[in-house]
Amino acid sequence: xxxxxxxxxxxxxxxxxxxxxxxxxxxxxxxxxxxxxxxxxxxxxxxxxxxxxxxxxxxxxxxxxxxxxxxxxxxxxxxxxxxxxxxxxxxxxxxxxxxxxxxxxxxxxxxxxxxxxxxxxxxxxxxxxxxxxxxxxxxxxxxxxxxxxxxxxxxxxxxxxxxxxxxxxxxxxxxxxxxxxxxxxxxxxxxxxxxxxxxxxxxxxxxxxxxxxxxxxxxxxxxxxxxxxxxxxxxxxxxxxxxxxxxxxxxxxxxxxxxxxxxxxxxxxxxxxxx
Numbered sequence: 368x369x370x371x372x373x374x375x376x377x378x379x380x381x382x383x384x385x386x387x388x389x390x391x392x393x394x395x396x397x398x399x400x401x402x403x404x405x406x407x408x409x410x411x412x413x414x415x416x417x418x419x420x421x422x423x424x425x426x427x428x429x430x431x432x433x434x435x436x437x438x439x440x441x442x443x444x445x446x447x448x449x450x451x452x453x454x455x456x457x458x459x460x461x462x463x464x465x466x467x468x469x470x471x472x473x474x475x476x477x478x479x480x481x482x483x484x485x486x487x488x489x490x491x492x493x494x495x496x497x498x499x500x501x502x503x504x505x506x507x508x509x510x511x512x513x514x515x516x517x518x519x520x521x522x523x524x525x526x527x528x529x530x531x532x533x534x535x536x537x538x539x540x541x542x543x544x545x546x547x548x549x550x551x552x553x554x555x556x557x558x559x560x561x562x563x564x565x566x567x568x569x570x571x572x573x574x575x576x577x578x579x580x581x582x583x584x585x586x587x588x589x590x591x592x593x594x595x596x597x598x599x600x601x602x603x604x605x606x607x608x609x610x611x612x613x614x615x616x617x618x619x620x621x622x623x624x625x626x627x628x629x630x631x632x633x634x635x636x637x638x639x640x641x642x
Contacts, residue, residue: 566602
């Protein structure tokens with residue numbers, strides 16, 4: 368009896384000896400071993416699936432792609448600064464002209480003997496006048512000092528206004544009419560969104576941030592003196608400067624009805640979004 372397998376047919380026949388085997392209990396008892404084996408197999412398979420489920424999910428799920436998105440923030444509203452009048456014209460102090468003798472003066476004729484007339488006082492011939500190196504003025508000059516004044520022919524230097532060096536104006540911070548991108552702020556944001564290229568090295572390293580760029584809009588609307596006020600990363604800073612320099616001409620700012628150079632500040636946000 369000790370060696371009898373409880374799942375064997377012999378044990379089932381022994382238990383139901385002399386009993387009604389047509390009853391369902393005999394059939395269930397006979398098939399219990401197969402059912403137990405199937406149940407253990409299913410439980411084992413289910414446990415393996417649960418354990419391996421995270422790995423299967425990672426294997427089946429596609430890798431997440433990084434979408435490079437550049438967001439251009441609304442331009443800052445700068446406070447109105449005190450505007451100085453740069454239209455004042457500086458007057459240059461010029462020295463007064465030197466006293467001159469009249470260039471044409473009638474002298475009463477004096478009758479002298481030939482030997483009394485000095486050589487320099489003799490009337491010059493036409494050929495002598497032509498070959499002479501002396502300058503003959505064709506303008507009448509009325510002098511203001513006939514005794515101590517200078518003859519205009521003795522003045523070798525011609526009085527001319529000294530060239531005035533053009534003074535470079537300091538750009539305004541705020542003016543009556545601020546410079547504007549052609550088409551307005553919406554057109555500027557669209558231009559930046561289309562032309563900014565997210566640097567690959569910054570995208571791979573997950574670098575984001577806001578680069579604040581300041582530049583000058585000249586009198587003619589050209590972009591000048593682009594500089595980064597708030598740097599984030601070398602690659603992002605260089606890209607922000609590049610796209611600002613590539614802008615078309617702006618509508619220049621105006622002060623007192625005249626075009627003037629104006630500082631302009633634009634914050635550009637670089638942001639990575641994951642799908």
